[in-house]
Amino acid sequence: MALYAPPVPQIVTHDVEPRTQARGWTSWFTTTDHKRIGILYMVTTFVFFLLGGVEALMMRLQLGAPENTLIPPQTYNQLFTMHGTTMVFLFIVPMMAGLANYFVPLMIGARDMAFPRLNAMSYWLLLAGGLVFYASIFWNPPEAGWTSYTPLSNAYFSPGGGQDAWIYLIHLTGLSSLLGAINLYATIVNMRAPGMSWGRLPLFVWAILTYALLLIFALPVIAAAVTMLLTDRHFGTHFFDPNNGGSSLLWQHLFWFFGHPEVYIMVLPGFGIVSEILPVFARKPIFGYKAIAASTVAIAFLGFLTWAHHMFATPIPEAILVFVMLSSFLIAIPTGVKIFNWIATLWRGTVEFKTPLLFCAGFISLFIIGGISGVFLAVFPVDWQLNESYFVVAHIHFVLMGGAVFTIFAAIYYWFPKITGRMLSEGLGKLSFWLMFWGFLITFLIQHVLGLDGMPRRVYEYPDVGHLALYNQISTVGSFILALGVLVTVLNVARSVKSGIVAGPDPWKANTLEWFTASPPPVNNFDVVPRVRSVEPMKDIRREVERRSGATVADPGRATVPAGAMQVGV
Amino acid sequence: MAFFTPQSGGSPNADEIASLYRIILYIALVIFVAVEGALGYALWKFRKRKGAVAAQIRGNTRLEIAWTVGAAVILVVLAVLTFVKLSAIQDPSNSGPEGAQLASDGVLYASAQRHLPPNGKALDITAVGRQYIWQYVYPGAAEADGLGAPYSYEELVVPTETTVSLDVVSADVVHSWWVPELGGKVQAVPGYHSYTWFKIPKPGIYRGQCANLCGRGHARMIITVKAVPPAQFEAWLAYQKQLIAEANAAAQAARAKLGRQIGAGQVENP
Numbered sequence: 001m002a003l004y005a006p007p008v009p010q011i012v013t014h015d016v017e018p019r020t021q022a023r024g025w026t027s028w029f030t031t032t033d034h035k036r037i038g039i040l041y042m043v044t045t046f047v048f049f050l051l052g053g054v055e056a057l058m059m060r061l062q063l064g065a066p067e068n069t070l071i072p073p074q075t076y077n078q079l080f081t082m083h084g085t086t087m088v089f090l091f092i093v094p095m096m097a098g099l100a101n102y103f104v105p106l107m108i109g110a111r112d113m114a115f116p117r118l119n120a121m122s123y124w125l126l127l128a129g130g131l132v133f134y135a136s137i138f139w140n141p142p143e144a145g146w147t148s149y150t151p152l153s154n155a156y157f158s159p160g161g162g163q164d165a166w167i168y169l170i171h172l173t174g175l176s177s178l179l180g181a182i183n184l185y186a187t188i189v190n191m192r193a194p195g196m197s198w199g200r201l202p203l204f205v206w207a208i209l210t211y212a213l214l215l216i217f218a219l220p221v222i223a224a225a226v227t228m229l230l231t232d233r234h235f236g237t238h239f240f241d242p243n244n245g246g247s248s249l250l251w252q253h254l255f256w257f258f259g260h261p262e263v264y265i266m267v268l269p270g271f272g273i274v275s276e277i278l279p280v281f282a283r284k285p286i287f288g289y290k291a292i293a294a295s296t297v298a299i300a301f302l303g304f305l306t307w308a309h310h311m312f313a314t315p316i317p318e319a320i321l322v323f324v325m326l327s328s329f330l331i332a333i334p335t336g337v338k339i340f341n342w343i344a345t346l347w348r349g350t351v352e353f354k355t356p357l358l359f360c361a362g363f364i365s366l367f368i369i370g371g372i373s374g375v376f377l378a379v380f381p382v383d384w385q386l387n388e389s390y391f392v393v394a395h396i397h398f399v400l401m402g403g404a405v406f407t408i409f410a411a412i413y414y415w416f417p418k419i420t421g422r423m424l425s426e427g428l429g430k431l432s433f434w435l436m437f438w439g440f441l442i443t444f445l446i447q448h449v450l451g452l453d454g455m456p457r458r459v460y461e462y463p464d465v466g467h468l469a470l471y472n473q474i475s476t477v478g479s480f481i482l483a484l485g486v487l488v489t490v491l492n493v494a495r496s497v498k499s500g501i502v503a504g505p506d507p508w509k510a511n512t513l514e515w516f517t518a519s520p521p522p523v524n525n526f527d528v529v530p531r532v533r534s535v536e537p538m539k540d541i542r543r544e545v546e547r548r549s550g551a552t553v554a555d556p557g558r559a560t561v562p563a564g565a566m567q568v569g570v
Numbered sequence: 571m572a573f574f575t576p577q578s579g580g581s582p583n584a585d586e587i588a589s590l591y592r593i594i595l596y597i598a599l600v601i602f603v604a605v606e607g608a609l610g611y612a613l614w615k616f617r618k619r620k621g622a623v624a625a626q627i628r629g630n631t632r633l634e635i636a637w638t639v640g641a642a643v644i645l646v647v648l649a650v651l652t653f654v655k656l657s658a659i660q661d662p663s664n665s666g667p668e669g670a671q672l673a674s675d676g677v678l679y680a681s682a683q684r685h686l687p688p689n690g691k692a693l694d695i696t697a698v699g700r701q702y703i704w705q706y707v708y709p710g711a712a713e714a715d716g717l718g719a720p721y722s723y724e725e726l727v728v729p730t731e732t733t734v735s736l737d738v739v740s741a742d743v744v745h746s747w748w749v750p751e752l753g754g755k756v757q758a759v760p761g762y763h764s765y766t767w768f769k770i771p772k773p774g775i776y777r778g779q780c781a782n783l784c785g786r787g788h789a790r791m792i793i794t795v796k797a798v799p800p801a802q803f804e805a806w807l808a809y810q811k812q813l814i815a816e817a818n819a820a821a822q823a824a825r826a827k828l829g830r831q832i833g834a835g836q837v838e839n840p
C-alpha cells in the first residue's frame with residue numbers, strides 16, 4: 001500500500017446518456033416532469049429577457065443624444081412600458097420560478113413537485129400571458145408605464161387595447177405564479193428527504209419558501225386592482241375615477257402594496273442562490289445559517305409594511321411618511337446582516353474564482369450600492385428630490401439587474417452542468433462577467449448623477465443643458481457593453497449545450513442533494529433518497545465514500561469508485 | 571449643476587434637503603468603503619492558494635449580534651438627523667422684509683397638510699397640471715366665488731423674498747411638480763390637493779419639469795419659475811388683472827352686440 005498514492009475517491013463521470021423518456025418535440029407540450037418544465041420556464045423567460053434587453057437598448061439609443069428624434073414619444077413610452085413589464089413579470093419572477101422548479105425537488109430529495117400537472121399549467125399560463133402581452137405590438141402596445149397609474153391607464157387616456165393586454169398579462173402571469181407558489185410551498189413542506197428538518201433546509205429552498213409565501217399574499221391584491229381597472233375601462237365602474245367618487249390614489253396604494261413585496265419576490269431567491277454558491281467556492285460552510293434564514297423571513301414580513309415609500313410625493317399624512325421611513329430603515333438591517341454573513345463566509349476560506357463565484361461577488365458589490373442608495377430614498381424629505389428621477393432608475397437597476405439578474409447568471413453558470421451534463425466554458429464565462437460588470441457600472445452609476453441633475457425618468461428626450469448629453473452618452477455606451485456581456489453568455493450556452501466538457505454528477509464538489517444524482521438527472525431524480533444528517537448532505541456523502549473506499553480499496557491503480565458507490569452514504 | 575448632491579440654491583427647503591443629503595452621503599461613504607473594502611479584502615486575501623485550508627467556521631453569535639446592532643444604531647442616527655432637519659424642510663419661514671406685502675391676504679389653513687409660516691402669511695398660488703402644461707392661478711379674484719383670478723401659463727411669476735405656498739392640483743392625470751432648485755417633488759393627483767412651498771432669495775429663472783409620466787408629451791411638460799422683485803411682481807399682477815378686465819369688457823360688449831342682433835334675452839352665454 002505504501003508504494004502507491006492513496007486513491008482519490010470521487011464520483012464517476014460518464015458520457016451524457018440520452019434519456020429513455022419519450023422524446024420528440026410534442027413531449028415538451030405534455031410533460032409534467034419538474035425538470036423539463038423548469039427548462040421550459042428558463043428558456044422562455046430568457047427569450048423575454050433578450051426582448052426586454054433589446055427594448056432597453058432602443059431607449060438608450062434614443063437617449064444617446066439630446067433632442068434626439070430617432071424614436072417618437074409614443075414609441076418610447078411603449079418601449080419603457082414593455083421593458084419594465086417584461087423584466088419584472090416575464091423574466092425575473094418566472095426565471096426564479098423556473099430555477100425553483102428544477103432545483104427545489106432535487107435539493108430536498110423529492111422525485112417531483114407536489115402537483116405535477118398543476119406545475120405544467122403554471123408554465124402554460126405564463127407563456128399565454130407573455131404571448132397575449134407581446135401580441136399587442138402588432139396593434140397598440142401599452143404606454144402607461146409598468147406601474148400603469150390611473151387615470152392615465154383608463155379608457156379615456158389610454159383607449160388602445162395594449163392596456164388591456166397588460167391587464168391580461170398581469171392576470172395570467174399572476175395566476176401562473178400563484179399556482180406555482182402553492183405548488184412550491186406544498187412541495188417544500190411535505191416532500192423533504194428523511195432527516196431534512198427546517199434547520200437543514202438549503203438556504204435557496206428557504207428563499208423559495210419565502211418567495212412562495214410572498215406571492216401568495218401579494219398577488220391577490222394586484223389581481224383585484226387590475227380587475228377593478230378592467231371594469232373601470234370597459235364596464236362603467238368608477239373605482240379609480242376622481243370625477244365620479246373614485247380615487248386615483250387608491251390605485252397607487254394597491255399597486256405598491258403588491259409592488260414592494262414584488263421587489264423581494266425578485267431578489268430573495270437571488271439571495272438564496274448566493275447563499276448556496278459562496279460556501280461551495282470558498283470551501284467553507286455558510287456563516288450564520290440561522291441568521292440568513294431568519295433575515296429572509298424578516299425581510300419578507302417587513303416588505304409588506306413599506307409600500308408607501310413609493311408614494312412619498314403623494315398627498316398622504318405625515319404620520320404615514322414617518323412610519324414608512326422607519327419601516328424601510330428596519331428592512332435595511334436584515335439585508336445588511338445577509339451581506340455581512342456573505343463576506344464572513346468568504347473570510348478565511350479558499351476562494352476559487354470560477355464564473356459562478358464571480359457573478360456572486362459582483363452581485364454583492366453592486367447590491368451594496370443599491371442598498372445604500374435605497375437608504376437615501378427611504379428618508380422621505382430626501383426622496384422628494386430623488387423619486388421619479390434617474391436616481392431611482394439607477395437604484396432599481398442596481399437592486400434588480402445588479403441584484404437579481406447577476407444572481408440568475410451565477411445560477412446559470414453554477415447549475416448548467418447539472419441541467420445539461422456539460423460544463424460552460426470558463427473563459428467565455430469570465431469574459432461575460434467582466435463585460436456585464438463594467439458595462440453595468442458604466443450604464444447605471446452615472447444615472448444617479450443624471451437624477452441629481454434634475455432629469456426625470458420616462459422622458460423620451462432632454463435638452464442639451466449642463467452635462468446631460470455627456471452623462472447620457474456614457475450610459476448608452478455602457479448599456480451596449482452590458483449587452484455584449486449577455487451575448488457572450490448566450491454564445492457560451494449555445495456552444496456548450498452540445499459540445500461542453502462532460503461534467504459528471506458533482507463537478508463543483510458542492511454541498512446540496514442535487515449533486516447526488518446524475519447530470520442530467522434521470523426522470524425520477526433519485527434511485528435512493530439518502531438520509532440527510534446536516535445542512536451539507538453532499539459533504540457527508542463524500543466523506544462517507546472516502547471513508548469506506550479508503551478502507552476497502554483493493555486495487556491501488558483504480559482512482560475512481562464504481563457508480564454504485566454513489567449510494568454508500570445512504 | 572450638482573454632481574454628488576441634489577440641486578439647491580433657489581429656496582431654503584431645497585438647501586436643507588441638500589444638506590441632509592450631504593450628511594447621509596458622508597455616513598454612506600464610510601459604510602460603502604468599509605463594506606466594499608471588506609468584500610474586496612476577503613476575495614483577494616483568501617483566494618485559493620497552494621496549501622491553504624479553509625477554516626470551517628459556521629458562525630459567531632457575538633459578532634452577528636454586534637453587526638446587527640451596529641446597523642440598527644446607524645439607522646437610528648439617520649432617523650434622528652431626519653427629524654432634526656424635517657421642520658426646516660417642511661415648515662416655511664416668514665417672508666423677508668423685502669418680500670411682497672401682498673402676502674398679507676394669505677389665508678390661514680387648518681389643514682395639517684399645508685405648512686404655513688409662523689405669521690400665517692404666504693402668497694397662495696395654485697398650480698394646475700394638465701396634459702402637457704402647467705397653469706398658475708394667483709390670488710386676487712375679481713368675484714367672490716373665486717372667478718376672474720389672474721392666471722398664467724408656462725411661466726410662474728413670483729416675488730422674491732416672499733414665502734409662496736403652492737397648491738398643486740391636476741385637471742386630468744397624475745403629474746408631479748418638480749423644480750429641483752426650489753425643493754422636492756409633489757404629485758398632482760386628480761381629486762387631491764398637494765402642497766409645497768418655496769422662498770426665492772434673488773431674482774432669476776428656475777427650471778423644472780413634470781416628473782410623473784403623464785402621457786406622450788410628458789417630456790415637454792416643462793416648468794419655468796421667474797422670480798422678480800416684489801414691486802415688479804405687483805405691477806405684473808395688476809397688468810394681468812387689467813388684461814382680464816379688458817377681455818371681460820370686450821366679451822361683454824360682444825355678447826351685447828350679438829344680443830341686439832338676434833333679439834335681447836336670447837343669448838345668455840354664447
